Amino acid sequence: MAKRSYDLLFKLLLIGDSGVGKTCILFRFSDDAFNTTFISTIGIDFKIKTIELKGKKIKLQIWDTAGQERFHTITTSYYRGAMGIMLVYDITQPKSFDNIAKWLRNIEEHANEDVEKMLLGNKCDMEDRRAISRERGEDIARQHGIRFLETSAKANINVERAFYELSEAILDKGPNKDKIPEAQPLPKPRSELSKCCN
Amino acid sequence: MSANGVLPSRVEQLKSRELLVEERMHLRQKEYVNIQSFHFFLATWNVNGQSPSATESLEPWLTACTPETPTFYVIGFQELDLDKRAYVIETSLREQEWQRTLEAALRKKAAYKLVRVIRLVGMMLLVYVLEKHAGHVKNVAAAHVGTGIMGWMGNKGGVGIRLEFHGSELCFVSAHFAAHTEEVERRNEDFRNICERMVFNQLQFPKRIKDHDIIMWLGDFNYRIFQLSRPEVQQLISEDRLADLVLYDQLQREMSQQKVFHGFREGRIRFRPTYKYDVGTDRWDSSEKSRVPSWCDRILWKAKDGEEVRQVVYGSAMELRLSDHKPVIGIFDVGVKVVDKSRQKKVYENVLKEIDREENLFIPQATIDCNDFDLGELTFVQQVTRTLTVANNGQVPVVFEFIAKPHSTSYCQEWLKITPQRSFLSQGDVCYVELQVYVDKRTVAGLTSGATTLDDILVLHLDGGKDFFITLHGQYRPSCFGIPLETLAAMPTAVRAPPPAITEQTLISFDNSPTTPSTTSLPVDPHRTPAHIPVEVWMMLRHLYAVSSDIPDLFLQPGPPDEVEKIRDHLDGRLPLPLPGSGHSVAEALLLYFDSLPDPLVPYRLYHECLDAGANWSACRFVLEKFPKAHRETFKAFIVLLRKLQRHWDQHPSSDVGTLEVIADLVLKLPVELSKALSGMGQVGKGVARQAISRKKTAFLQQFLINRLDDEPIIPAELTSPATVVTTFPVTFD
Numbered sequence A: 001m002a003k004r005s006y007d008l009l010f011k012l013l014l015i016g017d018s019g020v021g022k023t024c025i026l027f028r029f030s031d032d033a034f035n036t037t038f039i040s041t042i043g044i045d046f047k048i049k050t051i052e053l054k055g056k057k058i059k060l061q062i063w064d065t066a067g068q069e070r071f072h073t074i075t076t077s078y079y080r081g082a083m084g085i086m087l088v089y090d091i092t093q094p095k096s097f098d099n100i101a102k103w104l105r106n107i108e109e110h111a112n113e114d115v116e117k118m119l120l121g122n123k124c125d126m127e128d129r130r131a132i133s134r135e136r137g138e139d140i141a142r143q144h145g146i147r148f149l150e151t152s153a154k155a156n157i158n159v160e161r162a163f164y165e166l167s168e169a170i171l172d173k174g175p176n177k178d179k180i181p182e183a184q185p186l187p188k189p190r191s192e193l194s195k196c197c198n
Numbered sequence B: 001m002s003a004n005g006v007l008p009s010r011v012e013q014l015k016s017r018e019l020l021v022e023e024r025m026h027l028r029q030k031e032y033v034n035i036q037s038f039h040f041f042l043a044t045w046n047v048n049g050q051s052p053s054a055t056e057s058l059e060p061w062l063t064a065c066t067p068e069t070p071t072f073y074v075i076g077f078q079e080l081d082l083d084k085r086a087y088v089i090e091t092s093l094r095e096q097e098w099q100r101t102l103e104a105a106l107r108k109k110a111a112y113k114l115v116r117v118i119r120l121v122g123m124m125l126l127v128y129v130l131e132k133h134a135g136h137v138k139n140v141a142a143a144h145v146g147t148g149i150m151g152w153m154g155n156k157g158g159v160g161i162r163l164e165f166h167g168s169e170l171c172f173v174s175a176h177f178a179a180h181t182e183e184v185e186r187r188n189e190d191f192r193n194i195c196e197r198m199v200f201n202q203l204q205f206p207k208r209i210k211d212h213d214i215i216m217w218l219g220d221f222n223y224r225i226f227q228l229s230r231p232e233v234q235q236l237i238s239e240d241r242l243a244d245l246v247l248y249d250q251l252q253r254e255m256s257q258q259k260v261f262h263g264f265r266e267g268r269i270r271f272r273p274t275y276k277y278d279v280g281t282d283r284w285d286s287s288e289k290s291r292v293p294s295w296c297d298r299i300l301w302k303a304k305d306g307e308e309v310r311q312v313v314y315g316s317a318m319e320l321r322l323s324d325h326k327p328v329i330g331i332f333d334v335g336v337k338v339v340d341k342s343r344q345k346k347v348y349e350n351v352l353k354e355i356d357r358e359e360n361l362f363i364p365q366a367t368i369d370c371n372d373f374d375l376g377e378l379t380f381v382q383q384v385t386r387t388l389t390v391a392n393n394g395q396v397p398v399v400f401e402f403i404a405k406p407h408s409t410s411y412c413q414e415w416l417k418i419t420p421q422r423s424f425l426s427q428g429d430v431c432y433v434e435l436q437v438y439v440d441k442r443t444v445a446g447l448t449s450g451a452t453t454l455d456d457i458l459v460l461h462l463d464g465g466k467d468f469f470i471t472l473h474g475q476y477r478p479s480c481f482g483i484p485l486e487t488l489a490a491m492p493t494a495v496r497a498p499p500p501a502i503t504e505q506t507l508i509s510f511d512n513s514p515t516t517p518s519t520t521s522l523p524v525d526p527h528r529t530p531a532h533i534p535v536e537v538w539m540m541l542r543h544l545y546a547v548s549s550d551i552p553d554l555f556l557q558p559g560p561p562d563e564v565e566k567i568r569d570h571l572d573g574r575l576p577l578p579l580p581g582s583g584h585s586v587a588e589a590l591l592l593y594f595d596s597l598p599d600p601l602v603p604y605r606l607y608h609e610c611l612d613a614g615a616n617w618s619a620c621r622f623v624l625e626k627f628p629k630a631h632r633e634t635f636k637a638f639i640v641l642l643r644k645l646q647r648h649w650d651q652h653p654s655s656d657v658g659t660l661e662v663i664a665d666l667v668l669k670l671p672v673e674l675s676k677a678l679s680g681m682g683q684v685g686k687g688v689a690r691q692a693i694s695r696k697k698t699a700f701l702q703q704f705l706i707n708r709l710d711d712e713p714i715i716p717a718e719l720t721s722p723a724t725v726v727t728t729f730p731v732t733f734d
């Protein structure tokens, strides 16, 4: 009998201030490309990517959220059901770093209790404009007991690694009701928002 | 069983993403395999029901012909057992005898491992592989098809073994077709039958013979030499003119006419016919049947395009004499696709990527032309329409829908209407979604107080895809509508500054109005409104009081469209009377004002008391005293107007149909919790309750119409222009 090609489905979520590079990180990972023009995400989008980890094929469904403040009450409703969350800041923007605590609170309030978290300090290619040292990033990650990596979507540094490490952390937690074996049809990507009128 | 295995439909198979990966890998096999040649030894022998001979070794047959060590031995036997009981008996002693003898001979050559053996009555097929290559043999399966007596019994038919060696799929079929010279068509039929009915369904995805890269048939196909007499045949053989003799071979003839073994190849026959000999000799059949010598035993192969199969030997083993047939041998160099693991991994990753890319491509996609709408400034009953264009620029149909945000039950604010809220878009289609903003009586109070604003975020969800956020923002320009009575009555100036041209006129105004203190800093009310009544309400009351008697169905019929907007502007500017538009529209505006109040003319908190007081005049007066001043004074003025209307209704009874009920309903508005309780009742109960309530409301109003209060305001009967007013009243400052 041939082996099963797809074993698991992981739902991941990217959050963080507007402009820190969430969409670019996802684009780098899924399409191996980068775009310098900034088109702020006004909504929620996702991409599919299959990876192999420890002999298992894992289908990642990665959700990219709008970072703009005015959408926060809406975007937090998409946290539920995420098995991994990447919280991104921009190493050249102190404000995005200061907001980490706020984002973590959002996760606390709205995400599943056992969600795997990871902190990414993005744009590490811009050494000359660095405002947040790597140590500060490591420190805050250690304080909150979450994984940390500095990444660059532009220079393709640590992007793949970040997704693999987060996925591995989810995989290592062992069987979980949310990890959907691919034998069933994929659930439709669905936000937590309720339909009205039905 | 094998013959009737059911293949899953193609559609079903494609549903599986796993199969898709497999299929893609297969298509790209060339990218990760190297062709490596392996030696295959095939042999077929009709043993005529004999046991292996104790004296006759199989070695010359199996090993002599090839100096190399074959990777595979594929051996087919026919007529292992001629005993008729063998048709029905499952186990055969012969099978084990022959297998043991065969393996004894192979052992002398090298270490071989049996891949599979299959037997159907007298037909047996065995596949051996050199032990060191055994690890590369996968997905082995065997099947058999009987075509003998009654079309299915196993005295004739075929047995097959399929396997994958490295990346190549191989299939071997050993068969025994119908006998007798004249039965050519039966033999062709046997071939077709076996091809059709043989299914290897022990596999995850069942395969047929034709589904293989390389197919090899060996066996006693029983095709004869025809059109020549036995002496003629013997003559040609003795002269070694085998090539001439082959022209009379039925199989070659049938193949050239594409009646059997279509697409198959056979090596040049350079060996004597293998049938029929006297047992124990190399002499042609001397029995009375005196068979014409024939090439009954053959080996044929077929390879898909690009496969490399080269026959090195095609011959017979004359040394073996225990049967009336001679064994036939075919040795092949077969190009096998050997997988390069590291290249395969790369292609595999690539295939996964490709499938991901396609899946991403097939996520419903759409674009919208705007995600931020500026509604500008708008006021009460002013309609603003914006259009959102949704275009399906993806690869699949799209269903889009505006969905509710968290903690809200509706997908948009009350002042917004979206059409359509949900729609289907085929590929390339465009939908224009209308966003209608309209501040009406339900929403005006909230916007006026600032409890709500003209801001909203819509969530446009694509079924199975992304969500768009669409923001809307506008400024609400306050109007008198929605402003509480008390507030409006206390407002010294117009809600909106009047246009400059009129301001001057208004400034030549009067100070002796009882409502406004005559300070220079405040504009003076030109309408001489009694205290605690909002100027705007007074304007409408005065207008209606003056015109009412000429207009039938006042308060029952709406006015022409747009007039309420003009009246609104006039009121908001506190401009001179008369109001624009028809009396109907002014009446409509007045009711609309009452209906838009956050707290109705009869305050909610006094609702029950009023209803209970209905029959009793002093009780009614008592409740009225509890009204806030602005409510009380406005109510009294309104009664004055109604009383005048009532006189009119008395003259024209037909126009009185329910006017008072309508008005009573607006003035004595059902508190929210009560209307909820009502809607929870059954249809009949609801109707009865409503009627009872309506009667009480009307009774309350009636008390005030019948009895008269001492301090009712006097509404001027004439609509005088400010110019006239100026001449009537002294001007205090000039």
Ligand SMILES: Nc1nc2c(ncn2[C@@H]2O[C@H](COP(=O)(O)OP(=O)(O)OP(=O)(O)O)[C@@H](O)[C@H]2O)c(=O)[nH]1
Pocket (backbone or CB within 6 Å): A016, A017, A018, A019, A020, A021, A022, A023, A024, A025, A035, A036, A037, A038, A039, A040, A041, A042, A065, A066, A067, A068, A122, A123, A124, A125, A126, A151, A152, A153, A154, A155
């Ligand atoms: N130098 C550099 N620029 C980056 C990097 N990642 C993103 N950017 C730039 O930063 C800007 C914002 O990137 P986005 O990915 O659109 O930001 P976002 O986090 O998705 O923002 P929102 O959608 O508004 O939440 C773009 O102009 C990118 O080109 C990076 O690693 N290095």
Ligand SMILES: [Mg+2]
Pocket (backbone or CB within 6 Å): A022, A023, A024, A039, A040, A041, A064, A065, A066, A067
């Ligand atoms: Mg973005």
